[in-house]
Amino acid sequence: MDSQVASMIEGHCDPDFENVGRVFRANFLERGEQGAAVAVYRDGRLVVDMWGGWADAAKTRPWTSDTIICMMSVGKGMAALCVWMLVDRGLIDIDRPVAHYWPGFGQAGKEGITVATLIAGKAGLLYADHAPDGAGYDWATMIDALERQEPEWAPGKDHAYHSATAGYLLGELVRRVDGRTVDRFLAEEVSGPLHADYGYGAAWADPDRVADVLPNCNSHTFVQTRDQSTKLGRAWRMRPQSDDHYNDPRMRSGLMPSTNGHGNARSVARIYAALAQGGTLDGVRLVSPETIDRMRAETWFGTCAMTDRTFRYAHGFFLNEPLMSPMGTNPRAFGHPGAGGALGFADPENRIAFSYSPSLMCEGGGLGERCKALSDAVYA
Numbered sequence: 001m002d003s004q005v006a007s008m009i010e011g012h013c014d015p016d017f018e019n020v021g022r023v024f025r026a027n028f029l030e031r032g033e034q035g036a037a038v039a040v041y042r043d044g045r046l047v048v049d050m051w052g053g054w055a056d057a058a059k060t061r062p063w064t065s066d067t068i069i070c071m072m073s074v075g076k077g078m079a080a081l082c083v084w085m086l087v088d089r090g091l092i093d094i095d096r097p098v099a100h101y102w103p104g105f106g107q108a109g110k111e112g113i114t115v116a117t118l119i120a121g122k123a124g125l126l127y128a129d130h131a132p133d134g135a136g137y138d139w140a141t142m143i144d145a146l147e148r149q150e151p152e153w154a155p156g157k158d159h160a161y162h163s164a165t166a167g168y169l170l171g172e173l174v175r176r177v178d179g180r181t182v183d184r185f186l187a188e189e190v191s192g193p194l195h196a197d198y199g200y201g202a203a204w205a206d207p208d209r210v211a212d213v214l215p216n217c218n219s220h221t222f223v224q225t226r227d228q229s230t231k232l233g234r235a236w237r238m239r240p241q242s243d244d245h246y247n248d249p250r251m252r253s254g255l256m257p258s259t260n261g262h263g264n265a266r267s268v269a270r271i272y273a274a275l276a277q278g279g280t281l282d283g284v285r286l287v288s289p290e291t292i293d294r295m296r297a298e299t300w301f302g303t304c305a306m307t308d309r310t311f312r313y314a315h316g317f318f319l320n321e322p323l324m325s326p327m328g329t330n331p332r333a334f335g336h337p338g339a340g341g342a343l344g345f346a347d348p349e350n351r352i353a354f355s356y357s358p359s360l361m362c363e364g365g366g367l368g369e370r371c372k373a374l375s376d377a378v379y380a
Helices: 003-007 015-030 074-088 115-119 139-148 166-178 182-194 220-225 231-238 249-253 265-276 289-295 368-378
Strands: 010-013 035-042 045-053 261-263 300-303 310-313 334-338 342-347 352-358
Touching: 010 015, 015 035, 015 045, 015 368, 035 265, 035 368, 045 265, 074 115, 074 166, 074 182, 074 261, 074 265, 074 289, 074 334, 074 342, 115 166, 139 166, 166 182, 182 265, 220 231, 265 342, 265 352, 342 368, 352 368
Parallel strands: none
Antiparallel strands: 010 045, 035 045, 035 352, 300 310, 334 342, 342 352
């Protein structure tokens, strides 16, 4: 880490969490970090808030306190939270068929799929085969395709991370029940009240605040989603062709809640801090403690039929699993990762929330050594 980059690391770190600060700096020195932010809440208080490096590939814009970036699949956890908020309000019964709320869903073998089966990743709706290539930003077309989609297995008989489709499925359920689109619901019911700098797309932010995602050719997700002969490639063929998917203008302006949530570590940690505090933070109530326990109840632990990776899954969220989803020492910690290493999680037993938002995607199929080192440091 040269003196210039060292001087670019800013923010604060409480003495109890000084290990996080040391690891954050070491990520730049030893692990190739280019630009990133990390944040930790404990007992509802922001105890780590650090950022540094560059916000663009050309290294002309420093990462600042209000820089945001696409955190990819972290947004699926936000869509799941929106559904659970409606469950908490008594507007959704997870044991009812999805078609009770969304009649067009009830066809092609999906008539009996319950909300619980859907949000647990057991519906077998991994693909939108009836959508044209590149249709991902056309919400109506994608919803029509998913209404006509046949499950990959008898619903409930297998399980998989619904990498491409979860955002549409959960987002449309929100729209059918509440009347608002999922991006509007998130903004008005979560991000806005909590003053959290997070939303789908980035049209709500000054373009100069948006950092570039730096793809990694050794990222399994990056490679497989570009190859339509793979399962992930089949699922993501609905994403418009681009030489730079993650920084494409459509990614920053459209609605694709499976992948285009933009924010930073501070904002995502703040949302999860509410979930680490029994569902309420600074007077803003998202859900009840009882609903949080339902959200994080384990539904499966094993090989994902989409990615062939081993995941531990709850209801729209990942559970702590040391290899693929490291979330500290509490096995009941829950949250959602994003391709390349982004992460947000809540640990209600220890009243801790954590998030990490990097620009450089990690190698492999997990969250990478930079994220794991930071997550481990929280509990060191």
